[in-house]
Amino acid sequence: MTTWDLLISAWDWEPSVVVGCLALAIAWLILARPRLPRHTPLFFGGTLLLLLDLVSPIDVLAGKYLFSAHVVQHFLLAFLIPPLLLLGTPRALAKRALRYRAVTAIERILAKPAVAWPIGVVPMIAWHLPPLFNAALASEPLHIFQHLSFLVTGVIFWWPIAGPLTERRPSALGSIVYLFSACTACSILGAALTFTPLGAYPAYANIMDRSEIVRLIHTGWGLDPKSDQQLGGMLMWVPGCLVYLTAILATVARWYAAERLEASQ
Amino acid sequence: MSEAALPLPAAESRSAALDWLSTIDHKQIGILYMLLALFFFLVGGVEAMLMRAQLALPNLKFLAPEAYDQTFTMHGTTMIFLVVTPVLIGFSTYLVPLMIGARDLAFPRLNALGFWLQLAGSVLLYVSFAAGGAPDAGWFSYAPLSEKPYSAHAGLDYWALALLLLGTSTTLAAINFIVTIAALRAPGLTIRRLPLFVWMTLVNSGLIVFAMPALNAALVMLLMDRRLHAHFFDAAQGGAPLLWQHYFWIFGHPEVYILVLPGFGMISEIIPVFSRKPIFGYDFVAASTLAIAFLSYGVWVHHMFAVALGKVFLSVFAASSMLIAVPTGVKIFNWAATMVGGSIRFTTAMLFAIAFLLEFTIGGLSGVAFAIVPIDWQLTDTYFVVAHFHYVLFGGTAFALFAGAYYWFPKMSGRMLNETIGKWNFWMVVIGFNLTFFVQHILGLLGMPRRVYTYPNLPWWGALNAISTFGAVILGMGSLIFLVNLASSLIFGAKAGNDPWDAWTLEWATASPPPPENFENVPGVNSRRPLWDLKAGRTAGAPAARPWAARKPEPLFGMKLFVLSEAVFFFLLIVAYIYFRTTGMAAARSSLHLGESATLTACLVASSFTMWRASASGDLKRARLWIVATMTLGLIFLLGQGAEYWRLFQQKVTISQSLFGTTFFTLTGFHGLHLLVGIAALAVLLALTRLRGHQPIAVKVVGLYWQFIDLVWLVIFSIVYLGAWV
Numbered sequence: 001m002t003t004w005d006l007l008i009s010a011w012d013w014e015p016s017v018v019v020g021c022l023a024l025a026i027a028w029l030i031l032a033r034p035r036l037p038r039h040t041p042l043f044f045g046g047t048l049l050l051l052l053d054l055v056s057p058i059d060v061l062a063g064k065y066l067f068s069a070h071v072v073q074h075f076l077l078a079f080l081i082p083p084l085l086l087l088g089t090p091r092a093l094a095k096r097a098l099r100y101r102a103v104t105a106i107e108r109i110l111a112k113p114a115v116a117w118p119i120g121v122v123p124m125i126a127w128h129l130p131p132l133f134n135a136a137l138a139s140e141p142l143h144i145f146q147h148l149s150f151l152v153t154g155v156i157f158w159w160p161i162a163g164p165l166t167e168r169r170p171s172a173l174g175s176i177v178y179l180f181s182a183c184t185a186c187s188i189l190g191a192a193l194t195f196t197p198l199g200a201y202p203a204y205a206n207i208m209d210r211s212e213i214v215r216l217i218h219t220g221w222g223l224d225p226k227s228d229q230q231l232g233g234m235l236m237w238v239p240g241c242l243v244y245l246t247a248i249l250a251t252v253a254r255w256y257a258a259e260r261l262e263a264s265q
Numbered sequence: 266m267s268e269a270a271l272p273l274p275a276a277e278s279r280s281a282a283l284d285w286l287s288t289i290d291h292k293q294i295g296i297l298y299m300l301l302a303l304f305f306f307l308v309g310g311v312e313a314m315l316m317r318a319q320l321a322l323p324n325l326k327f328l329a330p331e332a333y334d335q336t337f338t339m340h341g342t343t344m345i346f347l348v349v350t351p352v353l354i355g356f357s358t359y360l361v362p363l364m365i366g367a368r369d370l371a372f373p374r375l376n377a378l379g380f381w382l383q384l385a386g387s388v389l390l391y392v393s394f395a396a397g398g399a400p401d402a403g404w405f406s407y408a409p410l411s412e413k414p415y416s417a418h419a420g421l422d423y424w425a426l427a428l429l430l431l432g433t434s435t436t437l438a439a440i441n442f443i444v445t446i447a448a449l450r451a452p453g454l455t456i457r458r459l460p461l462f463v464w465m466t467l468v469n470s471g472l473i474v475f476a477m478p479a480l481n482a483a484l485v486m487l488l489m490d491r492r493l494h495a496h497f498f499d500a501a502q503g504g505a506p507l508l509w510q511h512y513f514w515i516f517g518h519p520e521v522y523i524l525v526l527p528g529f530g531m532i533s534e535i536i537p538v539f540s541r542k543p544i545f546g547y548d549f550v551a552a553s554t555l556a557i558a559f560l561s562y563g564v565w566v567h568h569m570f571a572v573a574l575g576k577v578f579l580s581v582f583a584a585s586s587m588l589i590a591v592p593t594g595v596k597i598f599n600w601a602a603t604m605v606g607g608s609i610r611f612t613t614a615m616l617f618a619i620a621f622l623l624e625f626t627i628g629g630l631s632g633v634a635f636a637i638v639p640i641d642w643q644l645t646d647t648y649f650v651v652a653h654f655h656y657v658l659f660g661g662t663a664f665a666l667f668a669g670a671y672y673w674f675p676k677m678s679g680r681m682l683n684e685t686i687g688k689w690n691f692w693m694v695v696i697g698f699n700l701t702f703f704v705q706h707i708l709g710l711l712g713m714p715r716r717v718y719t720y721p722n723l724p725w726w727g728a729l730n731a732i733s734t735f736g737a738v739i740l741g742m743g744s745l746i747f748l749v750n751l752a753s754s755l756i757f758g759a760k761a762g763n764d765p766w767d768a769w770t771l772e773w774a775t776a777s778p779p780p781p782e783n784f785e786n787v788p789g790v791n792s793r794r795p796l797w798d799l800k801a802g803r804t805a806g807a808p809a810a811r812p813w814a815a816r817k818p819e820p821l822f823g824m825k826l827f828v829l830s831e832a833v834f835f836f837l838l839i840v841a842y843i844y845f846r847t848t849g850m851a852a853a854r855s856s857l858h859l860g861e862s863a864t865l866t867a868c869l870v871a872s873s874f875t876m877w878r879a880s881a882s883g884d885l886k887r888a889r890l891w892i893v894a895t896m897t898l899g900l901i902f903l904l905g906q907g908a909e910y911w912r913l914f915q916q917k918v919t920i921s922q923s924l925f926g927t928t929f930f931t932l933t934g935f936h937g938l939h940l941l942v943g944i945a946a947l948a949v950l951l952a953l954t955r956l957r958g959h960q961p962i963a964v965k966v967v968g969l970y971w972q973f974i975d976l977v978w979l980v981i982f983s984i985v986y987l988g989a990w991v
Contacts, residue, residue, distance in 0.1 A: 227575055230575055234582075235581075245559050
């Protein structure tokens, strides 16, 4: 088996995922009527990424073969898809939702940085502790819950930074602290995964499966279980930081642009 | 603003010497820092000349191998910790309050303490020569070479103790800068309008607060190993020499940027003024600084490519190391673009700034080469590395410092540095520097290892080394010319006036040298070029000038930063405990008593409550009672811990007996020490309230520290005690 074969064959069209993503897209189209706002590509990009993350070879590799693929899957769910979805949500839509008192009350609480930060960071760390991680691998319902929780807590975490209500965002310096501290937590998790002894995640340390995929991974890609786990940890550690860095730079860019606007007035 | 309108410096009966010794004025302390650095620049320079003399020809016996080891270790340590760090802090100490229109730093006494700690650390390092021998394991003191069996004399103990003092001093200075910049800016001077030197000092201080504790953690572990026979880095007893490398470079890579960012800041002030153009892309320079600071924590492993870490490590960190070149490159383009189309004045300061751009770019490019793993394997520990970091630290930082000295000397002394001598200074330094270090690239490519005291007569080695030594002599003479210029200009230099360069930042709005209070009234600011605005009469919309007294520093914010720094320190000690945990689990279970420790933990939790009551209480009498209660609970905890230690000693569980003992006693011992400091601080606070009445802010500040120490204990308790039974 070659990498190409893997890429075209290893798809897992789980109906619930497809239906969920379609429902998300259709609901958005209905709510965003009558005309499509200019953020549309971001939202659909996020939805497409969500679909790919859960049905593509990433999912197949994550499910049985590669710890690192599983980390990538979680990483996309919590770090990349939520900000895309949020950036693609038009302001008017959020305003409309906030007309309901219950929604406003929930938003009031969850959008506080002191609340959103732990909601985003704690599950990220907790789900990667070996007992919880292995339990989720062993039980399908728990696994689905895990993925949903990444998505939901990710949206809550990114709401104050990338949410549509720009006037409610924390100050630029506050946002930098918010993102930098989250990045630190994430780097610590990544470093811990990298240096955790092999065997903490037994499902990947001794794969029983003798399929073609395993041979491809071991001989084709040269990834033994130890490198796989290190790669997983380091993907969380370094590229994870880059997402936060991008967000920090975007915040700073917006902040300086506002200064130019004030100066020119 | 006329010079006559400002009050003269206080003419008092005290002698000048006492005035300097007891000063808490940021300008005097800044100058003290710079003079200290200048002195050690000479010392470090002499060490460099000794090494170049020994290496001038093959097979020389001028320095014995042991002496050579001590010389290169002391040269590196001196130049990094005793020269570049204090001179940068000196510049920031002097300039930050002036540039933001403040009267002084937020905590002037803390500033003085920082300087005296720096002096004490510097002296301590050099006392080692008299105490059996200087440190000899290189400036990064890799274990196991730095362990007792390989370096038996006390040099490395002095090295570690000195660096602890110097690190503390630097951290205190950084906290002071952050609080100052946060709280004491002139009206209208928003963070987005900060002079870039101040902005970079701010970012740099953030780096210091997080990076220094990693060094401190590594140093205390080394000291435990050397003085108390612990086993952190002792492979024979299950320790891990590699842990030293990780901890050292977690500090060491950000340190590289700590040593260069303020230089970037100086260049960002000097190039625009002498190009008569605002800086090109202020936003990009500012934001890329943030990106550098951020990335610098994620690339330390590239110092360890020669360690067998596995190919995944290599690929990921090679990529991240290349990435950090991007924000640095952005800056180079910004500086170059600032000069394009400007009317450039080629003063000595500007010449050094332009040379900085060229030399630093060379150093940056050879740095990116090291991110490519096969090149790193080939060139690590050769003279190519030596050439690379001298292009960064001399061609980069030192050139920026020369530029800064020529630019700001008139402000500090009231006199101009001589431009003719300056040109000689410049050309000798540039030519000498490139002769010395450029050929070292080639020596490295030819395979000459660094840190060897001599070499065989291989083709080209002798000739290239001779050129390098010849260049070093020119460089040394060029540096001496600088000293001559400083001394003669101080006496004979032309009067500078307030603003000799037609500059744009606030320090040039006051007299040269500035009066003790800096400004009579702080001018309002409405752009990034306040002084150009003032001179051109563009002051519409600027906030009104106001006296400095209107603003207050925030001690609680300073304590928060200190607590963050301490948190990193404890985090790394805890990581060390967890790292060796598997080897000590049985020992932990058999020697620790959960119930006993839980009782003590309850004591500390109770003390958190009493401390909180003390902070919240407005009434002095009640606050005192709560403070005494807190101290008592703290003492009970310490006594309990003492009893536990005693019992463990009886069972022959000691710091040298096993890895469990090593990590357990270091972690809990340092927590205990911190608690003791907390109790002492509360005692001082009690005495202070007796003298001066209620100090609600001081109680809150000490209270925050106390809560932090309690929180650290809760983490230690869960990991060490509860964790042993999970």
